[in-house]
Amino acid sequence: MKLYQYDAAPSSKRVEKFLKETNIQVEIIQLNIMEGEHLREPFKTMNPFNCIPFLELDDGTVISESLAICKYLEQTSNSEIKLFGENAKEKALIEMWNRRLENDGYLPLFHGARNKFEMFKGAVIPGTRTNFQQNLAVTNWAIESAKTLLTRLDTHLQSLDFLVSNKLTVADITGFHTLRYAERIGIDIKSYESAFVWFCKLEQRPAFQESAHLS
Numbered sequence: 001m002k003l004y005q006y007d008a009a010p011s012s013k014r015v016e017k018f019l020k021e022t023n024i025q026v027e028i029i030q031l032n033i034m035e036g037e038h039l040r041e042p043f044k045t046m047n048p049f050n051c052i053p054f055l056e057l058d059d060g061t062v063i064s065e066s067l068a069i070c071k072y073l074e075q076t077s078n079s080e081i082k083l084f085g086e087n088a089k090e091k092a093l094i095e096m097w098n099r100r101l102e103n104d105g106y107l108p109l110f111h112g113a114r115n116k117f118e119m120f121k122g123a124v125i126p127g128t129r130t131n132f133q134q135n136l137a138v139t140n141w142a143i144e145s146a147k148t149l150l151t152r153l154d155t156h157l158q159s160l161d162f163l164v165s166n167k168l169t170v171a172d173i174t175g176f177h178t179l180r181y182a183e184r185i186g187i188d189i190k191s192y193e194s195a196f197v198w199f200c201k202l203e204q205r206p207a208f209q210e211s212a213h214l215s
């Protein structure tokens with residue numbers, strides 16, 4: 001089994017944090033997406049969505065999407081740490097928060113960034129290289145959506161250290177990277193005080209010390 005990553009990319013960072021928190025070991029191969037390595041063969045055919053991360057199983061099956069990868073690894077490992085939850089209620093609440101964060105924050109901001117920053121010119125749609133133009137209206141919509149989410153998140157986190165069951169789950173990892181995107185795109189995340197305290201505590205965790213950064 002091999003995990004294809006590019007450690008400086010947010011999607012890979014989510015998987016990296018999951019692996020460190022759960023102590024799951026997997027062989028990792030770095031593909032340099034800045035140099036388009038993922039767009040060349042054999043990787044282009046292995047994952048037709050042409051993005052990292054993706055996991056190649058020993059039988060040749062390829063699983064992409066960061067959380068699908070994490071879920072597969074959690075369910076097939078001996079790790080006692082279950083970041084997707086241990087019972088029906090916990091699992092549902094984790095999925096609820098994860099979807100809220102992804103739908104209203106992480107994904108809008110992900111596309112907002114691709115429609116704003118110079119480095120994404122010619123690569124507005126993930127896993128493509130085209131002349132499709134960037135559109136700042138997408139970025140502005142993303143900022144508005146994320147601010148609404150951050151207000152709600154801030155209220156939820158007023159008396160909590162984590163989003164669900166007072167222990168770290170994948171929803172916290174998604175949330176951490178949502179705030180990272182928000183900060184990068186210019187939202188003042190410090191003004192969401194409870195969410196910012198939660199973010200800073202997460203940042204201190206050993207598993208959240210990152211191995212690579214985008215330049």
Ligand SMILES: N[C@@H](CCC(=O)N[C@@H](CS)C(=O)NCC(=O)O)C(=O)O
Nearest residue numbers: 009010011033051052065066126127
């Ligand atoms: N929803 C996917 C997103 C994957 C994705 O967009 N990965 C980006 C890096 S964060 C990528 O590989 N980009 C390469 C490209 O656009 O060519 C996931 O969570 O795994």
